[in-house]
């Protein structure tokens with residue numbers, strides 16, 4: 001069968017617009033349920049633990065190696081024109097503005113977004129979500145709102161941890177490998193750090209947290225067709241969250257720092 | 260004449276081109292047990308889900324105690340839902356919660372019963388389906404199929420609903436366990452005085468649970484009548500189904516959709 005290219009493009013556009021509309025509706029409904037009682041505090045607590053505490057090892061490891069390699073690589077570059085003293089500043093600004101939120105976001109998307117899609121997807125195909133409704137409990141309030149609230153609140157905390165550990169990684173390489181003076185490394189780190197560097201990173205983190213939970217819940221909630229359907233939902237949740245994180249990252253950066 | 264507990268008329272539901280329910284008319288009186296039989300994929304579960312509001316019917320009317328529920332808004336829907344208990348086909352137990360928390364879920368989350376009290380209710384309901392309190396501490400995944408069905412039954416009756424739906428309560432169980440579940444259903448329903456709709460393929464179960472039987476075939480209820488009359492329905496489809504013959508007017512469908 002030979003379908004004209006225009007037809008294919010047209011169908012893709014329509015499918016894309018339809019999906020955007022569905023996701024927007026889903027997001028609005030989820031957010032409204034975050035503010036409307038009953039609020040399930042225990043569910044929020046459980047999710048915060050799941051998203052925050054259990055992501056610490058992954059985030060910590062990512063952070064320390066990122067900080068270390070950042071120091072090492074900037075040394076290679078900056079020593080070519082004797083600007084080694086800028087290294088602490090480069091490390092801290094890159095971490096707080098970009099690498100902290102983006103890398104933590106991608107790691108958490110892989111860990112938590114996937115888990116959310118798998119859990120909700122399984123609940124969908126085993127009719128547990130329908131069972132909630134028959135027990136007069138709104139699934140958006142009980143399942144989705146707590147995940148979204150927890151992700152928005154927890155991601156900035158995770159990114160703060162990422163920043164701290166990343167700076168430590170850079171510091172260790174700086175001191176023990178590149179023979180920086182301890183005092184001057186620290187002074188260069190702190191003196192040039194601006195409030196906006198950290199703040200913009202935290203705003204990004206909150207937005208990324210929202211996107212991760214939204215994609216995990218959206219794909220899980222709408223999954224169908226048994227184990228394979230849940231698998232597809234999980235993959236889609238991670239891929240779409242990652243793409244949205246990278247896109248949103250550019251847009252937020254533009255918003256904060258473009259002149 | 261008394262208002263029927265459930266009155267359905269002209270109910271239609273399609274998925275794409277496939278008409279799953281094509282004009283269903285049926286009533287369930289107060290305290291009556293209706294059994295719906297029909298082949299796999301004939302739309303029995305869809306019928307229950309439409310009544311529960313889990314699916315939106317394309318057209319038709321569903322009245323519960325005389326109140327129209329099609330197109331009801333969410334808050335109103337929750338109020339009507341309070342009258343229902345549902346035993347899902349696969350049990351649909353919450354696997355992140357312990358057994359007693361499953362049973363106590365309705366009382367705690369929607370009736371705002373304090374946790375201690377709800378736990379007592381849960382243990383009592385577990386007792387009435389023949390489970391000991393120590394089972395209450397297990398996770399659903401640790402239970403056998405028959406035990407899961409019992410827990411699901413306990414959860415369905417925990418809020419003492421006026422209307423209970425049983426979706427294939429004995430499918431996948433051995434004959435002895437099936438009979439145990441049937442007895443439990445009959446006993447629980449009698450105790451609560453509830454109206455029920457049960458779905459089953461299992462004629463032994465249908466005869467035991469039901470006051471009336473209706474057969475769903477190609478989107479329509481092709482026959483309904485008292486249990487005693489099922490053997491002389493005069494309908495070739497019904498005869499083929501209750502005797503489980505491969506030969507007859509009913510063609511097995513291969514594809515789901």
Ligand SMILES: Nc1ncnc2c1ncn2[C@@H]1O[C@H](COP(=O)(O)OP(=O)(O)O)[C@@H](O)[C@H]1O
Nearest residue numbers: 274279298299300301302303304305306515516
């Ligand atoms: N959510 C859905 N989307 C599309 N088709 C569905 C959906 N739910 C059920 N169906 C279709 O409706 C038909 C009846 O399903 P169901 O009521 O589950 O059958 P059963 O009588 O075995 O309970 C099946 O062909 C099924 O594929």
Ligand SMILES: [Mg+2]
Nearest residue numbers: 303304348426
């Ligand atoms: Mg079914």
